[in-house]
Amino acid sequence: MESRPRALTILDIATIxxxxxxxxxxxFYAPMEAVMGQVQRVFYFHVANAWVGMxxxxxxxxxxxxxxxxxxxxxDIVGLAAIEISFVFFFxxxxxxxxxxxxSWGTWWTWDPRLTTSAIVxxxxxxxxxxxxxxxxxxxxxxFGAVYAVLSFISVPITFISIRIFRTIHPVILGIxxxxxxxxxxxxxxxxxxxxxxxxxFSFVFADLLWxxxxxxxxxxxxxxxxxxVLE
Amino acid sequence: xxxxxxxxxxxxxxxxxxxxxxxIFSIMLIYIASIFIRRRNLKRRxxxxxxxxxxxx
Numbered sequence: 001m002e003s004r005p006r007a008l009t010i011l012d013i014a015t016i017x018x019x020x021x022x023x024x025x026x027x028f029y030a031p032m033e034a035v036m037g038q039v040q041r042v043f044y045f046h047v048a049n050a051w052v053g054m055x056x057x058x059x060x061x062x063x064x065x066x067x068x069x070x071x072x073x074x075x076d077i078v079g080l081a082a083i084e085i086s087f088v089f090f091f092x093x094x095x096x097x098x099x100x101x102x103x104s105w106g107t108w109w110t111w112d113p114r115l116t117t118s119a120i121v122x123x124x125x126x127x128x129x130x131x132x133x134x135x136x137x138x139x140x141x142x143x144f145g146a147v148y149a150v151l152s153f154i155s156v157p158i159t160f161i162s163i164r165i166f167r168t169i170h171p172v173i174l175g176i177x178x179x180x181x182x183x184x185x186x187x188x189x190x191x192x193x194x195x196x197x198x199x200x201x202f203s204f205v206f207a208d209l210l211w212x213x214x215x216x217x218x219x220x221x222x223x224x225x226x227x228x229x230v231l232e
Numbered sequence: 233x234x235x236x237x238x239x240x241x242x243x244x245x246x247x248x249x250x251x252x253x254x255x256i257f258s259i260m261l262i263y264i265a266s267i268f269i270r271r272r273n274l275k276r277r278x279x280x281x282x283x284x285x286x287x288x289x
Contacts, residue, residue, distance in 0.1 A: 032242060033242065034242055035240075035242060035243065036242065036243055036245060037242035037243040037244060037245040037246070038242075038245050038246045038248075038249040039243075039245035039246075039248040039249045039252065040245075041249050041252075042248070042249055042252035042253065042256075045252075045253070045256050046252070046256075049256065085263075088259065088260075088263045091259070092255065092259050092260065095255050095259070096252045096253075096255055096256050099248050099251050099252040099255060100248065100252060102248060103243070103245040103247075103248030103249075104245075209263075209264070209267070212267050212271075213267060215271075216267055216270055216271050216274070219271065219274045219275070219278070220274055222278065223274050223277055223278050223281065226278060226281045226282065226285065227281055229285060230281050230284050230285050230288065
């Protein structure tokens with residue numbers, strides 16, 4: 001059984017330290033927003049979670065292309081790991097966004113273009129797991145998974161640009177949003193620093209979790225191969 | 233002084249902030265724990281399979 005790489009331990013420690021600093025910035029450094037009050041603080045980790053979601057779906061699409069070109073099973077493990085992490089983090093972004101919306105817009109949910117496309121993305125990737133569950137042969141499962149990961153990624157940029165091209169109440173933090181956006185605010189330098197630091201921290205969280213999840217996937221593969229040998 | 237009186241105070245939304253971060257931290261924690269639990273279970277399973285393989289040989 002492979003031992004834990006030293007670089008992974010260093011990444012674990014760096015990620016934990018960054019996370020603690022990010023939490024400190026969110027609660028003790030960033031000022032309270034003048035209109036929304038404390039609920040605005042949810043925004044820092046809400047956006048960071050959505051960022052991890054989109055980043056992972058992109059990694060999975062790239063891994064899908066790599067698998068289709070090389071047929072190397074390691075890319076299937078990478079793709080599955082990235083989608084699993086992103087699925088969880090994107091769900092957190094939707095749930096925390098809903099709580100923010102209740103405090104800010106007065107409603108838990110509205111069928112706004114951003115919220116609707118986000119829900120579609122989550123459902124599209126939920127179907128990825130169902131697809132994999134339904135295929136017994138590992139090679140066929142990996143091939144179908146790779147194709148699905150590439151095709152389903154189309155839904156991600158649509159969600160990203162939805163608040164920039166449709167009339168929506170979802171605020172745009174960086175860039176120009178819709179005139180009907182509610183809950184927009186001007187970021188002070190302290191808010192911007194906290195926001196950027198949160199994005200950096202969650203990039204580390206993603207990299208760290210991806211590494212752990214890939215190791216788990218490799219171990220599962222080894223266990224499956226060993227089981228086959230024992231059964232022969 | 234007059235401006236200070238006329239200015240509206242921020243909305244009282246502390247409860248939503250606590251709920252938001254409660255959800256964020258809880259789900260993250262559960263997911264991280266799930267990775268470690270699954271890894272531990274896989275290692276146990278592999279040890280068992282290796283033992284079975286050893287008996288066969």
